[in-house]
Amino acid sequence: MKRLVIKDLKKSFNNVWAVKDFNLELTSGEIFVLLGPNGAGKTTTLKLITGLLHPTSGEIKIEGIDVQKDPIKAKSLIGYIPDEPFIYNKLTGREFINFVAGIYNMKRENYGRRMEELFKKLEIGDWIDEFSETYSHGMKQKVIMCQLFLHNPDLVLIDEPLVGLDPKSSKTIREIFFELKEDGKTLFICTHTLSFAKEIASRIGIISTGELKFVGNLEELSKISGAEDIEEIYLKLSEGLGNHRLG
């Protein structure tokens, strides 16, 4: 089943292409990792999928729903974590989660137990009942991660999921991502952490100057680049071997 379809997506800012001719199809149970240098268009692509930005042209469909035509319905199918997590400073982590649950019209008995399990998994302690203004980046990331799974989204979009997390939490996040994959969810992740991409990705995309230059699994990308190691593959492909495209 096609969960995400992106066709001829273009976005320009002040006559400069931030995203250009972006085509991609993701199916259920797939983890797609988008790699690229700073300013390549990764975050813009994510914002276009979540409906935060309007494309200059092209279309994005989530489970057949056009993000531009029916944004409310499309947004109810996605969970999004930006690179800089946002929590209201004067709310505790738990209050913030309850606030988001309220937006999704969820009752506490439907998510309370799942949240407690996630709190345990991510080692969220009593600090969940303290004001979030006292949280570190990693603590905020954990709370955001919890609220992401409240409404059980089919498509999960994450920008830099490991920033600020300790090694143990990073491992737990990886495990959670694999569980989601097993459940048939689709994950679209932007990251600079190549080892993480290598470990979890079903397919990897490499974006440069707004264009999706290469898409494929690790083996396919290795063949094109002639390199074995993920770092070498990335460096060779992002330096530009042409507009070859796989998959």
Added chain:
Amino acid sequence: MASHITSMNAIRFATFLFVISCFFVGSFYIFFRIFSYLLSIEIIGSALMDKIVEMTFFVFFIMLLFSNVITSFSTFYNTKELNFLFSLPVRPTSIYLAKLIENCIYASWATVAIALPLIVAYGVTTSARFLYYPISIISILIYLIIPATLASMLIFTIFRLFPKLKSRDVIILSLTIIIGLTFLYIKINNPGLLKIFETENERELLRFAANLTTVGGIYIPSTWLSNKFQYNHNCILCSKNPLRSILVTPW
């Protein structure tokens, strides 16, 4: 530890309550003295008081426009929060309304703090009926929403027309437009008001105020509000139909 925090919160709350009570009582006393003095002036006293109230709310209205323009940058253009809200399945109109109310509270709390004792003092001085108080408070809330909405419309329009302008320039442009329009309105509608700068003593000031036909105008919300106070403080009809009194007469 927990009991220590609770007692600290109780002390903070008690201090806040004390300070705010002192402020309200003090402001009420000052307004009461002013209104009592004005009412004691023969023939023109009552009319003079109403005109000063109208003028006060006119000045508040312009100040509210200013403060709404300035605070709207932190409420309507907080990118992180907006990114979070717009990524959720929430209608943009709901987000706008929530932010408008938030902006209105940030920009107007000081005006409310001054307006409340003023309303009470006006009511006490004129021996207003009980319903005058709730009707006036609801009217004030409606009055606060108008500049908040106008300010947000102004900012959005400027950003739409000149997307490359910096925030500082947008603020300067907005304030210039507000000052310009206010001056133009007074110049056309109430040219006599500008002569206030020529008054040199209390007697001249009183004569000036008494001779003014109106400070605001039929299109100015401050006039609607002060008309409402003047109408409601001795209104018998409003005690029969308070809703009609808030919504219809004589906005």
